[in-house]
Amino acid sequence: EVQLVESGGGLVQPGRSLRLSCAASGFTFDDYVMHWVRQAPGKGLEWVSGISWNGASADYADSVKGRFTISRDNAKNSLHLQMDSLRPEDTAFYYCTKAYSSSWSGYFQDWGQGTLVTVSS
Amino acid sequence: SYVVTQPPSVSVAPGKTAKITCGGNDIGSKGVHWYQKKPGQAPVLVIYYDGGRPSGIPERFSGSNSGNTATLTIGRVEAGDEADYYCQVWDTDSDRPMFGGGTKLTVL
Numbered sequence: 767e768v769q770l771v772e773s774g775g776g777l778v779q780p781g782r783s784l785r786l787s788c789a790a791s792g793f794t795f796d797d798y799v800m801h802w803v804r805q806a807p808g809k810g811l812e813w814v815s816g817i818s819w820n821g822a823s824a825d826y827a828d829s830v831k832g833r834f835t836i837s838r839d840n841a842k843n844s845l846h847l848q849m850d851s852l853r854p855e856d857t858a859f860y861y862c863t864k865a866y867s868s869s870w871s872g873y874f875q876d877w878g879q880g881t882l883v884t885v886s887s
Numbered sequence: 888s889y890v891v892t893q894p895p896s897v898s899v900a901p902g903k904t905a906k907i908t909c910g911g912n913d914i915g916s917k918g919v920h921w922y923q924k925k926p927g928q929a930p931v932l933v934i935y936y937d938g939g940r941p942s943g944i945p946e947r948f949s950g951s952n953s954g955n956t957a958t959l960t961i962g963r964v965e966a967g968d969e970a971d972y973y974c975q976v977w978d979t980d981s982d983r984p985m986f987g988g989g990t991k992l993t994v995l
Contacts, residue, residue, distance in 0.1 A: 801984075803930075810989040811922070811930065811973050825983060861929060871977040873920035873936070874984075877929040 768792040768876040770862045775881030778852055788845040788862030788878060796820065796840040799865035801874060802847050804858035814860070815847065819868040830856070852885045859883075889978035893987035899964050900995045907990045909957040909974030917976045919957040921950060924971045924989070933972075934959060961992070969994045 774786040786802070801816040815836040817824040824836050835848040845862055859880040866875040892910040899905040909919060921934040932941050934950040937957065947962040961968055974987040 805924075810971075811924070811975075811986045813984045813986065816984075827983070866935070870982070871979075871984075872918075873932060873975060874922070874930075875932055875935075875941075877931070879929050 768864060770864060770876060770878035772860065772862050772878045772881035775860065775883045777884045777886065779887050780852060780854060780885055782852055783848070783850045784852060784883060786847040786849065786860055786862075786881060786883070790843045790845065790862075790864070793864070795838075795843040797868055799868060799870055799872075800838060800845045801863045801865060802836065802845075803861045803863050803874065803877075805861070805880075806855070806858040809858075812858075816865075816870070817845070818870065823870075849883070852883075854885050857883060857885050888981050888983070889976065889985050891974060891976055891985050891987040893972075893974060893990045895988070896991045896993065898993045898995055899961075901966060902963055905961040905964050905968070905992055907959040907961075907972050907974075907992065909959070909987050910955055911957075911976065912955060914955055914957050914976065915953045917952075917979075919950065919952050920975045921959045922973045922975065923968075924973060925969075930973070964992075964994055966994050968992060 769791045771789045802814040815826045817836045833851045837846045861880045862878040863874040864876040918936040922930040924930045937952040938950045971989045973989045978985045
């Protein structure tokens with residue numbers, strides 16, 4: 767059974783940093799592209815970032831580009847999101863998601879339960 | 888970037904059929920995926936590549952895609968189907984995923 771467990775969320779002041787982590791199990795982690803998707807309170811789903819199976823390439827939504835950094839540790843089956851220069855509009859539930867394959871494009875097959883990030887003074 | 892449009896809300900009586908649309912320019916040439924999102928729960932994939940159904944998803948859920956509109960159809964709607972539904976495509980120009988704004992399904 768695929769399991770994705772996020773951690774690292776919390777309350778943080780604007781301009782500060784936070785690092786999210788996702789522990790993956792139940793599948794061969796380095797066979798899959800991984801992504802972060804977020805949902806702000808009362809809003810829809812928004813893709814944040816994705817990383818290739820080997821970590822060689824990554825991409826970001828324009829809203830976070832230059833502030834967020836995605837990474838993965840295939841030896842530890844873990845995905846991370848380093849969030850710097852946080853803004854109130856970054857307040858959201860952040861979901862770790864597993865793509866359906868090692869292919870960059872496609873859909874999000876499995877999702878974690880999410881971790882809440884609140885950016886407020 | 889590619890724009891995907893969904894109606895904000897759809898209402899249906901129990902036992903009836905609900906249709907949720909997802910509009911976009913020539914969306915029929917793209918693969919469309921659908922997610923169910925209930926409050927306090929993680930999103931769940933219900934349809935992939937227009938009409939594929941993941942294991943564990945009831946046959947009542949089906950999808951179609953042609954022209955400028957993709958449709959998620961839920962037959963014999965139950966109270967437990969009440970949720971927000973999101974369509975998603977891959978924007979080949981930006982090489983990024985795009986979500987529709989979501990549709991709230993209300994079971995009357």
